[in-house]
Amino acid sequence: MSAYGLHRVLEPAGVLPQQAWRLDADPVPAADEVIVAVERLNLDAASFRQLREQHGSGAAVRQAVLDIVAERGKMQNPVTGSGGMLLGTVLEVGPESPLGLKAGDRIATLVSLTLTPLKINDGLQDWDGEDEQVPCRGTAVLFGRSIAAVLPDDMSDELALSVMDVCGAPALTDRVVRRHPGAEVLVLGGGGKSGSLSLAAARQAGASRLVALVPTEKEADQVRKSGLADEVVIADARNPVAVAEAVGKQVDVTVVCVDVPGCEHGAILATADGGTVIFFSMATSFSAAALGAEGLAADVEMLVGNGYVPGHAAFALDLVRTQPGVRALFEQRQTA
Amino acid sequence: MSAYGLHRVLEPAGVLPQQAWRLDADPVPAADEVIVAVERLNLDAASFRQLREQHGSGAAVRQAVLDIVAERGKMQNPVTGSGGMLLGTVLEVGPESPLGLKAGDRIATLVSLTLTPLKINDGLQDWDGEDEQVPCRGTAVLFGRSIAAVLPDDMSDELALSVMDVCGAPALTDRVVRRHPGAEVLVLGGGGKSGSLSLAAARQAGASRLVALVPTEKEADQVRKSGLADEVVIADARNPVAVAEAVGKQVDVTVVCVDVPGCEHGAILATADGGTVIFFSMATSFSAAALGAEGLAADVEMLVGNGYVPGHAAFALDLVRTQPGVRALFEQRQTA
Numbered sequence: 001m002s003a004y005g006l007h008r009v010l011e012p013a014g015v016l017p018q019q020a021w022r023l024d025a026d027p028v029p030a031a032d033e034v035i036v037a038v039e040r041l042n043l044d045a046a047s048f049r050q051l052r053e054q055h056g057s058g059a060a061v062r063q064a065v066l067d068i069v070a071e072r073g074k075m076q077n078p079v080t081g082s083g084g085m086l087l088g089t090v091l092e093v094g095p096e097s098p099l100g101l102k103a104g105d106r107i108a109t110l111v112s113l114t115l116t117p118l119k120i121n122d123g124l125q126d127w128d129g130e131d132e133q134v135p136c137r138g139t140a141v142l143f144g145r146s147i148a149a150v151l152p153d154d155m156s157d158e159l160a161l162s163v164m165d166v167c168g169a170p171a172l173t174d175r176v177v178r179r180h181p182g183a184e185v186l187v188l189g190g191g192g193k194s195g196s197l198s199l200a201a202a203r204q205a206g207a208s209r210l211v212a213l214v215p216t217e218k219e220a221d222q223v224r225k226s227g228l229a230d231e232v233v234i235a236d237a238r239n240p241v242a243v244a245e246a247v248g249k250q251v252d253v254t255v256v257c258v259d260v261p262g263c264e265h266g267a268i269l270a271t272a273d274g275g276t277v278i279f280f281s282m283a284t285s286f287s288a289a290a291l292g293a294e295g296l297a298a299d300v301e302m303l304v305g306n307g308y309v310p311g312h313a314a315f316a317l318d319l320v321r322t323q324p325g326v327r328a329l330f331e332q333r334q335t336a
Numbered sequence: 337m338s339a340y341g342l343h344r345v346l347e348p349a350g351v352l353p354q355q356a357w358r359l360d361a362d363p364v365p366a367a368d369e370v371i372v373a374v375e376r377l378n379l380d381a382a383s384f385r386q387l388r389e390q391h392g393s394g395a396a397v398r399q400a401v402l403d404i405v406a407e408r409g410k411m412q413n414p415v416t417g418s419g420g421m422l423l424g425t426v427l428e429v430g431p432e433s434p435l436g437l438k439a440g441d442r443i444a445t446l447v448s449l450t451l452t453p454l455k456i457n458d459g460l461q462d463w464d465g466e467d468e469q470v471p472c473r474g475t476a477v478l479f480g481r482s483i484a485a486v487l488p489d490d491m492s493d494e495l496a497l498s499v500m501d502v503c504g505a506p507a508l509t510d511r512v513v514r515r516h517p518g519a520e521v522l523v524l525g526g527g528g529k530s531g532s533l534s535l536a537a538a539r540q541a542g543a544s545r546l547v548a549l550v551p552t553e554k555e556a557d558q559v560r561k562s563g564l565a566d567e568v569v570i571a572d573a574r575n576p577v578a579v580a581e582a583v584g585k586q587v588d589v590t591v592v593c594v595d596v597p598g599c600e601h602g603a604i605l606a607t608a609d610g611g612t613v614i615f616f617s618m619a620t621s622f623s624a625a626a627l628g629a630e631g632l633a634a635d636v637e638m639l640v641g642n643g644y645v646p647g648h649a650a651f652a653l654d655l656v657r658t659q660p661g662v663r664a665l666f667e668q669r670q671t672a
Binding site for chain 2: 014015016018019110112114115147168239240241242269285286287289291293295296297298300301303304306307308309
């Protein structure tokens, strides 16, 4: 079980690192661990907002982060429960680490700071507490089952991180579309980050008809120009009847990338019996999905979008490299 | 779209029957509809509780139900949003109905009252308002995509309804276990209704190792006596580490039938990479499942337990008929 970092849990005993109050952040690697020299923390937006509201000034926010990490051995906001991720350079690799990293690799962690043992060594002197991006010198520990991705040298950190942030979606879309040869595929929210990557993944996996549903004419125009979809339709994803009418013939695979509540029924209604709906939106309601499919007597498979698929970061970065339409949409977003 | 009953929606226009404020309950069937002579309504427990709290006396609760159905054309509690189901006899079948019913069939609806057009004709004179079971003369409408099951004549209505209430679980378990030949299967909450049916379904589908996890020694004893599982282990399903330790070697398929929050991480941890977790509990948190799998770098497929699989009621009733262990557990529950 040490691959999950149980041996790093100090308090309470016997829980997983994410649920723990306090972790052991000692920067000496166990046989399957990796030690990282931290360069930057990216605080979760909800966590940073809460810290600002509670503590006010930048200096006070900085002290709050220092206190949390000193007390808990990880940067998990005790109010929001959320963390963030980090960038750094691999310092030391235990002999049995399965992560495939070597000293000197520049990496981003794709598991949350809420379960990552962390030590801060510079008092956060280079951070004014006014921004979620925290320059930081310190050390972090990756477990055997942690996920970290090497930052590519052919694109900016900013673009790479933005892609890695949603890289589970295209990898799982790829896997599911390949199970339905010649699938017709619908992506709700096809103009967003995970949506555009999912469109590109579906195309590459052999989708025979690719429909992007977006909320506005402006976004429709961007997706049309990207060439990522065969059809671009405009509808409110929260309105099941409107979604079904906009899509027309039911599809085999529907990918939900719209981050607002209430998109479950439209996704189900747009999907043919025997098809699959993948929910990537964190706004998905489990009971709305389960009861909706039952109420509509829809024999569709519904997947909780797992953010982890082996190789997902490299897969998503490759889509950005090889499909100019995806890169264009990402860069437009960064400019906007 | 009429198979979903859109033509029965009076207000607001353009939404699905479940979301509608008011339905047309006129007992004249469209071509693909079925009219049912209602015999009994089973109100959803949460709805009945709310009505009791708001209205107090049985007579006032009865009047409240009459008022809701008169105003909305369906029995959907406006506060809880929930409904229930009904029993009745098929009165008339439209020529294009795909449901396979004929006049005179005694049936139970497996779709919610929240989307079933309903007219009450007897003023609920035989109901004292003190019980969720409502004797009722009236009419209901089933759509092309509604789900209704013929009540079997070889078991009591009570037992049949209790089985039908959870019949999606064994049907989906069957389908998923057959995808993993020789699968090792874990059922969290193996002593409950959906849990015991899922164990029986997994056995029939060829599971090579069948583990039931239950919370107490008493329940363990019942499941052991039923013979439904190869191994019966006791652990708190909300404690991931305890679940993983109790189960030992990871399984290929985990079925979650424990109706308490917080069972996502244990289910994920107990499942091998490449395996599948099916969540049937309505207490499942979408985000806990999604983020949990990511945090544990677990390459498991996670399914939202769809309550509808074609033929699910007949399948579950057959399990009760052919597997004495299931029937024994159900009957113990009814006695208790």
